Amino acid sequence: MISEQQKPTLFGYGLTTKAIAKKLGGGCTFFDDKCTKTYTDEYHNTIKPSHAFDPNESNMEITTPSLPPKHPLILSARNLMSEYDYFLGRVGIPAHQNISGQECPPYTIWISGTNGKTTTTQMLTHLLEKRGAINGGNIGIPLADLDPNAPIWILETSSFTLHHTHKASPNIYLLLPITPDHLDWHGTPKAYEKDKLKPLLTMKEGELALVPKGLTLPQTDAFVVEYDTNRFLCDYFGLESSKLNYKGAFLQDALLSLAITKVLFDETDYDLLNTFERDAHRQEELYDAKGRLWVNDSKATNLDATIQALKGYANRYIHLILGGDDKGVDLTPLFEEMKPLNLTLYTIGANNDKLLELAKHYKIKAKEAKNIESAIHHIDKILSSKDVALLSPAAASFDQFKSYKHRGETFIHLVKKL
Numbered sequence: 001m002i003s004e005q006q007k008p009t010l011f012g013y014g015l016t017t018k019a020i021a022k023k024l025g026g027g028c029t030f031f032d033d034k035c036t037k038t039y040t041d042e043y044h045n046t047i048k049p050s051h052a053f054d055p056n057e058s059n060m061e062i063t064t065p066s067l068p069p070k071h072p073l074i075l076s077a078r079n080l081m082s083e084y085d086y087f088l089g090r091v092g093i094p095a096h097q098n099i100s101g102q103e104c105p106p107y108t109i110w111i112s113g114t115n116g117k118t119t120t121t122q123m124l125t126h127l128l129e130k131r132g133a134i135n136g137g138n139i140g141i142p143l144a145d146l147d148p149n150a151p152i153w154i155l156e157t158s159s160f161t162l163h164h165t166h167k168a169s170p171n172i173y174l175l176l177p178i179t180p181d182h183l184d185w186h187g188t189p190k191a192y193e194k195d196k197l198k199p200l201l202t203m204k205e206g207e208l209a210l211v212p213k214g215l216t217l218p219q220t221d222a223f224v225v226e227y228d229t230n231r232f233l234c235d236y237f238g239l240e241s242s243k244l245n246y247k248g249a250f251l252q253d254a255l256l257s258l259a260i261t262k263v264l265f266d267e268t269d270y271d272l273l274n275t276f277e278r279d280a281h282r283q284e285e286l287y288d289a290k291g292r293l294w295v296n297d298s299k300a301t302n303l304d305a306t307i308q309a310l311k312g313y314a315n316r317y318i319h320l321i322l323g324g325d326d327k328g329v330d331l332t333p334l335f336e337e338m339k340p341l342n343l344t345l346y347t348i349g350a351n352n353d354k355l356l357e358l359a360k361h362y363k364i365k366a367k368e369a370k371n372i373e374s375a376i377h378h379i380d381k382i383l384s385s386k387d388v389a390l391l392s393p394a395a396a397s398f399d400q401f402k403s404y405k406h407r408g409e410t411f412i413h414l415v416k417k418l
Contacts, residue, residue: 007027008060008061008086009058009060009061010028010061010063011053011074012064016065016083021045027045028046030045030047032049035047035050058079059079061080061081063080065161081164081165081167082165082166085164085166107153107171107172109155111156111175113196114305115249115304116176116177116252116305117156118138122276123273124260127272133152133154134146134152135153135155135156136153136155137158138156138161139155159195162195167202169199173208176253179333206223210225210256210259212227233252237258239259239262250312257273258270280296281299282297284297286415292387293389294390296412298391298404298407299408300394301395301404303329303334306334310392316386317384317387318387318388319343319344319379319383319388319389320345320390320392321346321375321390321391322345322346322355322393323349324393324394324395324407325395325399326394326396338362339363339364343364346367346369347359348369349400351395352368376414
């Protein structure tokens with residue numbers, strides 16, 4: 001049992017930090033931006049306003065992943081770590097234990113990237129579940145809630161978590177393709193890429209890092225395989241893409257998952273992987289009463305996700321619903337991708353004017369819809385059975401919706417009413 005003095009100070013009263021406090025039996029101290037007056041919760045934790053934090057009264061701080069580098073709590077902390085460092089840190093502790101005194105799982109696989117992290121994490125878990133693998137991290141399950149006795153932890157890992165992680169290290173690191181994202185948090189594309197590559201700094205000899213080709217790699221002891229195309233993955237790992245029932249970005253997610261099982265167990269179970277069911281709101285196909293194809297790709301909150309969706313339907317005429325809060329990202333790569341395609345763009349959301357201006361510059365046919373209801377109304381009038389209506393916003397949803405799920409559910413509801 002950890003004493004009160006040994007318990008960490010927790011930044012942010014959120015899912016990650018509350019799970020840690022519960023794991024430690026409560027009695028922890030939180031500092032949270034939303035707190036205006038100190039109070040105690042049902043687990044005897046003390047929650048204080050962020051401005052009340054005194055670094056002289058703290059021996060160790062664990063932050064919720066979302067706090068940016070310039071946040072006052074982060075800047076004033078002296079012994080800051082992420083949940084990954086707390087549960088998986090290897091520096092200065094026995095190899096069989098983590099810093100909290102619990103047993104480490106024998107094998108950890110971290111999966112990161114701009115787009116496809118959740119799907120790939122779920123695919124790999126689907127393949128390795130028979131071997132006792134479980135998943136967590138950014139996928140929604142804090143490390144504190146994972147079974148320490150499970151033989152394999154598969155962790156969806158965000159750039160936020162990686163930025164705050166300094167000691168922990170994966171046995172295998174799978175980095176999916178990255179494009180500039182969360183620049184309001186990281187500041188620059190270079191800083192974003194640096195955080196995505198950070199695990200290589202602490203990985204050991206014999207551990208595998210599978211990363212996209214063309215990045216500026218730091219010096220590392222890991223065995224690094226740089227990939228670019230699906231053909232490379234098939235040739236290097238001895239895979240057969242023709243045996244998989246996937247296309248576009250999902251095909252690469254599937255191949256990368258199989259690459260890991262091939263490395264670990266010399267195993268490629270195509271039939272098992274083909275039974276995997278994707279989450280809703282990611283290239284989710286549905287047909288209206290007239291038999292016309294509509295695709296709910298509301299989870300495409302960044303450029304790369306939308307680019308991959310466009311590639312998957314490039315053989316059809318595309319009616320693309322695009323827009324929302326683009327988080328300040330340069331959208332020109334997306335418009336370069338759209339330029340040779342047969343499509344009409346329907347603009348919605350906070351960056352509506354920005355999208356219309358780019359469409360004019362790239363000579364892409366566009367219609368100002370402003371909201372999803374109007375976009376669907378316009379598409380319904382002209383959509384043919386050979387076309388596809390694609391909601392793939394390349395932007396966050398909070399300007400007009402509660403979440404990407406709310407946006408996707410609204411889209412589905414409206415299509416079913418046609």
